[in-house]
Amino acid sequence: xxxxxxxxxxxxxxxxxxxxxxxxxxxxxxxxxxxxxxxxxxxxxxxxxxxxxxxxxxxxxxxxxxxxxxxxxxxxxxxxxxxxxxxxxxxxxxxxxxxxxxxxxxxxxxxxxxxxxxxxxxxxxxxxxxxxxxxxxxxxxxxxxxxxxxxxxxxxxxxxxxxxxxxxxxxxxxxxxxxxxxxxxxxxxxxxxxxxxxxxxxxxxxxxxxxxxxxxxxxxxxxxxxxxxxxxxxxxxxxxxxxxxxxxxxxxxxxxxxxxxxxxxxxxxxxxxxxxxxxxxxxxxxxxxxxxxxxxxxxxxxxxxxxxxxxxxxxxxxxxxxxxxxxxxxx
Numbered sequence: 150x151x152x153x154x155x156x157x158x159x160x161x162x163x164x165x166x167x168x169x170x171x172x173x174x175x176x177x178x179x180x181x182x183x184x185x186x187x188x189x190x191x192x193x194x195x196x197x198x199x200x201x202x203x204x205x206x207x208x209x210x211x212x213x214x215x216x217x218x219x220x221x222x223x224x225x226x227x228x229x230x231x232x233x234x235x236x237x238x239x240x241x242x243x244x245x246x247x248x249x250x251x252x253x254x255x256x257x258x259x260x261x262x263x264x265x266x267x268x269x270x271x272x273x274x275x276x277x278x279x280x281x282x283x284x285x286x287x288x289x290x291x292x293x294x295x296x297x298x299x300x301x302x303x304x305x306x307x308x309x310x311x312x313x314x315x316x317x318x319x320x321x322x323x324x325x326x327x328x329x330x331x332x333x334x335x336x337x338x339x340x341x342x343x344x345x346x347x348x349x350x351x352x353x354x355x356x357x358x359x360x361x362x363x364x365x366x367x368x369x370x371x372x373x374x375x376x377x378x379x380x381x382x383x384x385x386x387x388x389x390x391x392x393x394x395x396x397x398x399x400x401x402x403x404x405x406x407x408x409x410x411x412x413x414x415x416x417x418x419x420x421x422x423x424x425x426x427x428x429x430x431x432x433x434x435x436x437x438x439x440x441x442x443x444x445x446x447x448x449x450x451x452x453x454x455x456x457x458x459x460x461x462x463x464x465x466x467x468x469x470x471x472x473x474x475x476x477x478x479x480x
Contacts, residue, residue, distance in 0.1 A: 160240025
């Protein structure tokens, strides 16, 4: 049987428990928080007063913080790209008889994720600290440009990617929450903390999918894990660009801002990799082929090797000036 057919059989096997996954890792629409719960209420007589307070507190947030918050917002707003990508993964069927269990998972996951961009975008708009038109241009470019995360339609590779990426976005949003609290913006801190909580739940779900695959197809899952880590996990916004730029031109400067203020660093990348290795207990998996054993050896040694490389990274001290966030708006 071909590798592709085996993957499809494994996906069909896991799909039998999809309702359990939805119930365990996602929250019903009526019970989960919505952006309007956390923002000034436009129907309230005190709306303008609340907006003035939000804008006043926002004045104390520094430049790199705004760059990272904008970049995180744009990343969340490119959700249509992520949904369309996952809907095309082998084993996900959104067409026949209303779709299968996996398409149900992707739609429900997308519904939860969609709230993140809505909330952050409205906060940025009300803050008066950023050039919203430039933010909107970048968001549209990012959706137009799509992305290539190196997974193809392979569910094993895709679930490695989402397991890693959801944990990375948890780290980023949680750190932004901590910084917002440090600078006295408790409401923004709560927004980012709640978003981070969603990301952690989603990480647990996707990493459980990988765990289940390791139990039934360990060698191929190990090889997929190695493949993804060899080529490195690219961020969803790796094609980030501002108006007038080429694809990907703004991503490095955005990453520099995130590293400078400690929101997401090269060391975080290494620690996430180690957490996945530990979570999936890849050192204890039995019955591997010779190639999969080599893949395991590579993965076990990789965090230490990457940690040494990360120590040599030099981040520019000066902030790149973005069109999204102009210094005049921050003063």
